[in-house]
Amino acid sequence: xxxxxxxDTAAGTGVFDADxxxxxxxxxxxxxxxxxxxxxxxxxxxxxxxxxxxEVLTYELVRAVLRDPxxxxxxxxxxxLQGVTEGPLWxxxxxxxxxxxxxxxxxxxxxxxxxFTPRATARLETLVVDVITDLVDAHVSAGRCDIVSDVxxxxxxxxxxxxxxxxxxxxxxxSGWVADISMIFTFDLAxxxxxxxxxxxxxxxxLDDMIARRRRALxxxxxxxxxxxxxxxxxxxxxxxxxxxxxxxxxxxxTTRNQLAAAVSVFCDHPDQWxxxxxxxxxxxxxxxEVMRYQPIxxxxxxxxxxxxxxxxxxxxxxxxxxxxxxxxxxxxxAFPDPERFDITREKSVGVLNFxxxxxxxxxxxxxxxxxxxxxxxxxxxxxxxxRTGPAPWPTMAGVTGPGTVPVAFGG
Numbered sequence: 001x002x003x004x005x006x007x008d009t010a011a012g013t014g015v016f017d018a019d020x021x022x023x024x025x026x027x028x029x030x031x032x033x034x035x036x037x038x039x040x041x042x043x044x045x046x047x048x049x050x051x052x053x054x055e056v057l058t059y060e061l062v063r064a065v066l067r068d069p070x071x072x073x074x075x076x077x078x079x080x081l082q083g084v085t086e087g088p089l090w091x092x093x094x095x096x097x098x099x100x101x102x103x104x105x106x107x108x109x110x111x112x113x114x115x116f117t118p119r120a121t122a123r124l125e126t127l128v129v130d131v132i133t134d135l136v137d138a139h140v141s142a143g144r145c146d147i148v149s150d151v152x153x154x155x156x157x158x159x160x161x162x163x164x165x166x167x168x169x170x171x172x173x174x175s176g177w178v179a180d181i182s183m184i185f186t187f188d189l190a191x192x193x194x195x196x197x198x199x200x201x202x203x204x205x206x207l208d209d210m211i212a213r214r215r216r217a218l219x220x221x222x223x224x225x226x227x228x229x230x231x232x233x234x235x236x237x238x239x240x241x242x243x244x245x246x247x248x249x250x251x252x253x254x255t256t257r258n259q260l261a262a263a264v265s266v267f268c269d270h271p272d273q274w275x276x277x278x279x280x281x282x283x284x285x286x287x288x289x290e291v292m293r294y295q296p297i298x299x300x301x302x303x304x305x306x307x308x309x310x311x312x313x314x315x316x317x318x319x320x321x322x323x324x325x326x327x328x329x330x331x332x333x334x335a336f337p338d339p340e341r342f343d344i345t346r347e348k349s350v351g352v353l354n355f356x357x358x359x360x361x362x363x364x365x366x367x368x369x370x371x372x373x374x375x376x377x378x379x380x381x382x383x384x385x386x387x388r389t390g391p392a393p394w395p396t397m398a399g400v401t402g403p404g405t406v407p408v409a410f411g412g
Contacts, residue, residue, distance in 0.1 A: 258402030
């Protein structure tokens with residue numbers, strides 16, 4: 001599909017001088033309110049001036065930003081802008097695979113890809129089904145629960161523990177550590193720095209011990225696969241192993257639990273679609289894609305220009321932090337006909353951009369899709385007539401987010 005749109009301003013006009021719509025939705029608690037604001041801004045121009053900087057709003061331009069090497073990942077400058085410019089927290093954040101570009105990033109990605117294969121994902125399928133079955137069946141007799149605290153928050157952690165080779169009994173440790181470390185994406189680093197670094201140090205100590213034991217006796221888990229990984233005779237250093245494990249934990253836990261909770265909340269607003277899902281399990285994979293399109297749990301992917309770029313009808317100076325608005329791209333009518341309609345039978349036109357595009361495409365996308373597919377398949381069967389019994393507000397639209405609570409009732 002060819003998608004194109006122009007902005008009504010000269011290409012040479014600077015992005016900060018152009019008459020761009022102003023867009024500020026980060027502090028609303030209803031994602032639909034945020035989507036409405038984004039749609040109104042996109043009607044005026046493909047780029048808006050957001051609360052934190054320029055936001056790219058069309059599918060074509062968002063995909064271009066994610067694939068263009070002139071737009072580098074921006075975790076380092078965003079960390080520095082929040083007053084963290086040195087020390088252990090700065091070192092940890094800036095060493096994450098999602099915070100680096102160039103040859104170093106490609107080398108780490110090649111090494112990790114050898115361990116993070118579809119085979120590694122497939123061997124977790126039985127565990128995924130067992131975990132979600134136990135969580136859901138614990139509430140079937142009562143016919144009510146909170147999807148966030150009772151299901152979504154507990155679901156991905158035992159799976160990631162198994163992937164890493166940690167005992168399932170340690171899932172609560174990992175849950176607390178990841179919750180604290182994930183604050184690096186909240187744009188409030190200075191206030192949370194001590195809490196983040198304490199959790200990160202505790203996790204590092206746990207992983208230190210695990211890596212030492214695996215080096216003595218390799219097993220069938222991700223840590224062992226990462227130790228085995230080799231590229232042209234070069235292996236991962238100990239610091240790289242720690243950093244990659246932390247990145248995979250954050251990506252594998254925080255995103256899945258938020259997306260599952262968001263998905264169920266959407267289906268509560270569309271009971272006909274939930275009933276259809278229960279009657280036709282073959283629709284679940286398409287439903288997962290539609291849920292991610294309609295209600296993504298990460299609105300913006302930050303990038304920084306490495307040089308001056310003429311883009312979307314404006315000139316963007318070097319060193320500008322630009323936000324690729326994935327939520328806007330996923331509801332761009334030029335890419336998805338009738339984008340405000342939630343429809344699990346929607347014919348696929350272009351792919352959703354939730355997992356990125358280009359060099360930083362998410363390595364864990366296969367596992368995330370597997371978890372969401374198995375969870376929604378079972379929940380649609382075990383939780384008929386699903387309805388929300390209270391509000392499901394989101395704390396923020398910044399970073400990786402999602403509903404803080406989704407109280408539901410189901411059955412008769």
